[in-house]
Amino acid sequence: MELEVHVIHYLIVSTIMMFCGIYGFFTRKNLLALLISVELMLNAANINFSVCNRYLFPDALEGHFFSLFGIAIAAAETAVAIAIIINVYRNVKQVLTDDITDLKG
């Protein structure tokens, strides 16, 4: 039995990653865990971009570029987010979402 990797397999992986991310985003209270979940979702999207490009439009490169672009965004976003989290932590000694409500109206 020849093991062949089809587009569907990639998509399964990315979907699992996506839902793990969503699940994590909904359930976790820790800001860092949230950040990781967001990264998961972003990367799931990146995988999709690359895969679709590779299989559907082999001649084009937009998908790959877009995933590269996504990675860059993710890096920047993580940097900003971690900076915010550290600052929040400095101020309130907490990184749990339930406890950070000072800005709520």
Add this chain to the structure above:
Amino acid sequence: MDYTILILVLPMLSFLILALAGMKMSHRVSGLIGTLSLGAVTVLSYLTAFVYFTAERTAEGVHSSMIPLNFEWLPFTNQLHIDMGILLDPISVLMLVVISTVSFMVHIYSFGYMKGEIGFQRYYAFLSLFTFSMLGLVVATNIFQMYVFWELVGVSSYLLIGFYYTKPEAIAASKKAFIVTRFADLGFLIGILIYGYYMKTFTFTPSEEQLMQAGMMLPWALGLMFIGGAGKSAMFPLHIWLPDAMEGPTPVSALIHAATMVVAGVYLVARMFPLFIAYAPQTLHIVAYVGMFTAFYAASVACVQSDIKRVLAFSTISQIGFMMVALGVCTGTNPHDTGLGYMAGMFHLFTHAMFKALLFLGAGCIIHAVHSNEMNTMGGLRKYMPITHITFLIACLAIAGIPPFSGFFSKDEILTACFNFSPFVGWGMTIIAGMTAFYMFRLYYGIFWGKENKELHAEHVPHESPLTMTFPLMFLALVTICAGFIPFGHFVTSNGELYDIHLNWVVAGTSIVVAIAAIALATWMYAREEQPVPAMLARRFSKLHRAAYKRFYMDELWLFVTKKIIFRCVSAPLAWFDRHVIDQFMNFMAWSTNAAGEEVQPLQNGRIQSYTMWFFGGVIVLSIMLLLI
């Protein structure tokens, strides 16, 4: 006749001067301003009367009416507008004379009566205002001008009744007088509206064509107007304000509530008389029956009152009833038979104004002397106040209908007219005339004879009033003695034709006999020191006596209607409804908006996670919908 405008302008000016600058003046100056202007008005009125009645009669043998002044005051439509002007015809000239005479006398009298009172200037200002409005009322050229002045008269009466504004009774009385007459004026107003709409004019003398348009509505209009007249003239059941109005200063009662304002209703009916006769004879007879009942009712109440001004007030109501009856029993305009009542009513108006003003002014002297209105503080006053006594007696004889005093002649004409109409009315009025004689002499004996209240008189000796007060008494007494011989029928008759007053000896004889019998009865009952008969009667018929003393509970009935029904059952629930239903509904709307906001608010809890959860849920729902479609 251009100077007639001064008759209105002078009192108005004196009112303005006294109202604006009165407080800066001394009593004497302000009184003089009022009195002098009124004196001038009186002279002008007499001059007007003289010129008017000595002028040539027209070919039909009547004094033609004149309008020396008329201008448009408030336009409504091309045809309908309120004019202000002066109309001179026999009855308005007659009223000018009556009003200016009585008013002038009252002005002089008040010098003594109101001496040293606080608000003396205000008093004279209000007197001027009243005189102005009353004169304006009688010379009105159209029904709406009459209404305008009618209201002004009502207000000046309100102000004068409430002159002693620190006295709770005076406040209540003034309020009552105004509101009751206002209520009646509502009828008047609606009457005018109907009249104006269907006739397309407010004048007293619409053309034939206009009368044709009005058709069936005229009796209604006239009937409603009569309600207004009944209010001012204190016809049953709108009479309740008049006895209370006696809370005002006594000269005011003499002027307004005896001689002038209260006969405005009679004047109104007389003014509309040609229309009444031609188009609404039934309404006119209703007037007669209302007048007769009122006359009877008031006379019976007057028999038992103990406050002398109240007795006089009820006597006034009763006498106005006589005038109304006189007008009401007319069935045509021939002054010799069917229209006799018109002349008789106006004649009685004239004589009554004089002797009733005299009675009130006399009562004022008495009150001035003993400082009370109650009969039990009086008695035996003839020794102390000879002039008042004699003049009062003259007035009593006049009102009782004893010849040769003026009341006899006018009352005799009224009775004749009543007998012409129907024996029932005739005999009824004769009996009421007898009652008049009885209660007036009860009053007379109670004041001047009877048992003297020695302690009180020893403490404070009653004295005759100063000349300013006795002069008007003597003048009016003189008029009362002479007025009966005025050939009144030469001046005022139902169609303006000349009519010689002649006595109907059957009627006159009967009425004299009845009057003398009544006086004799009163003498027997009240002239002595001890009065066993009235006491016994009061005991025997205690319920009736009490009911009559309480004026047959009419005031209580009115109080019940106003206080209990209007106040408690209409106004209070309405106000409650407004605050608790309508307003609460508005509050509820505001509250429900607020509450809805409160309900939705938790959705925006600031948690990104719950937002994304909603967002994700939305995405799923949308994708499912997309799939299904």
Add this chain to the structure above:
Amino acid sequence: MNILSFFVLIPLLMLLGLWLAKSLNQVKGVMVTGASLLLLLAVYLTVDYISLRNAGETAEMLFTQSVEWYAPLHICYSVGVDGISVVMLLLSAIIVFTGTFASWKLQPLTKEYFLWFTLLSTGVFGFFISTDLFTMFMFYEVALIPMYLLIGVWGSGRKEYAAMKLTLMLMGGSAFLLIGILGIFYGAGGETMNLLEIAKLHIPSSMQYIFFPLVFLGFGVLGALFPFHTWSPDGHASAPTAVSMLHAGVLMKLGGYGCFRVAMYLMPEGTAVWGDFFLVLTTISVVYGAFSAIVQTDLKYINAYSSVSHCGLVLFALLMMTRVSATGAILQMLSHGLMTALFFALIGMIYGRTHTRDIRQMSGLMKIMPFLSVGYVIAGLANLGLPGLSGFIAEMTVFVGSFQNADLFHRVCTIIATTSIVITAVYILRVVGKILYGTCKNPEHLKLTDATWDERLAVICLIVAVAGLGLAPYWVSNVISGSVEPIISQLIR
């Protein structure tokens, strides 16, 4: 420049002046100068208007001018006046003038108070000179909003509640109004916002049936139409003196004016269909307001309910749709504006001294403050329709006019409405008897003083206006009835 634009320009300059003013005296100086200028301008305009009319000018509106300021929706700054707006402008100028003096001693934040006060008057004047639907609506809002702050900041009692209630109800009304105005705009083809031009076009009947009630209600709320009148008692009770004066005196007139000029003029068919319904409501207003006033114990509540009754009479007369009754309605607006302003001024002055408005706690004030008391009696007499004062003229014109409508239903309504003259007498005399007459029982009150010069000036001005209108009604009535004519002929066509 058009003379009418000065009515907006002067208040705007006053705003600038107030903003720059450094001291209290400068603030008052600006106010007095501005208010007097406005009054003079209004008088001048009136005289000019009458002389133009006498010279045979027949155009419906005079002094017209139009400048487009938002082309996509054809919104213009169009101004123009007819007799109705002229008398309304005169009324507003008188009230602003006297209102300035009535708030002479107001503390604290005097400058800010006068700023809002002036802004409010800008809105009022702007409203009366506009002939463009949208501009009119804009000025209407300008007049409404300062009211919230004026009551909320400078008021008394439950002021926040009252301010909120008043603003919300009136804003609710203007929401209806906006829809209605847009409906009219598009119904008339979406080409013009000018009233006079729309009046010549025909709005489809089906649209009139929908939008008439919206516009009428929108303005009716401000005109205290039953059952949307409840802002009036609370609002008036809490507002400071001059604001009550301006509000009852002028702002409530915006309602009646708008109902007539916008709702009825532009949508005659809607009026025909909805007229009877609203007539019932207004008849209820007239009688209901009067009855409710009888049992109130707060002076301002009494007057607020009395205003409900009298303003009800305005709308009532308008809906009678005869020339005389509409003239009466405008006269009633004028007369009610003056009388109520007088009333509220006096109540404010009495309240400023006794610190109570409860009629059960006052008595015998006649002896203590004769000037104010006499003023109060005169205001009362004007209110209950004493001939020679303005109330009589207005009421009689209304009743005579209403009676010209021969329909039985209208007749019945007229007769019900006439009963209000009796009820009015009851509540006026009740108050006069209770607080002015009698003997003073409160020793605190014995020390009080009578009116000061600024108060006397305000009261005398108003009394002169009330008496002037009452004694010589001929010219006012003529000016108004000439201008009512085109609107009424539109209605009964």
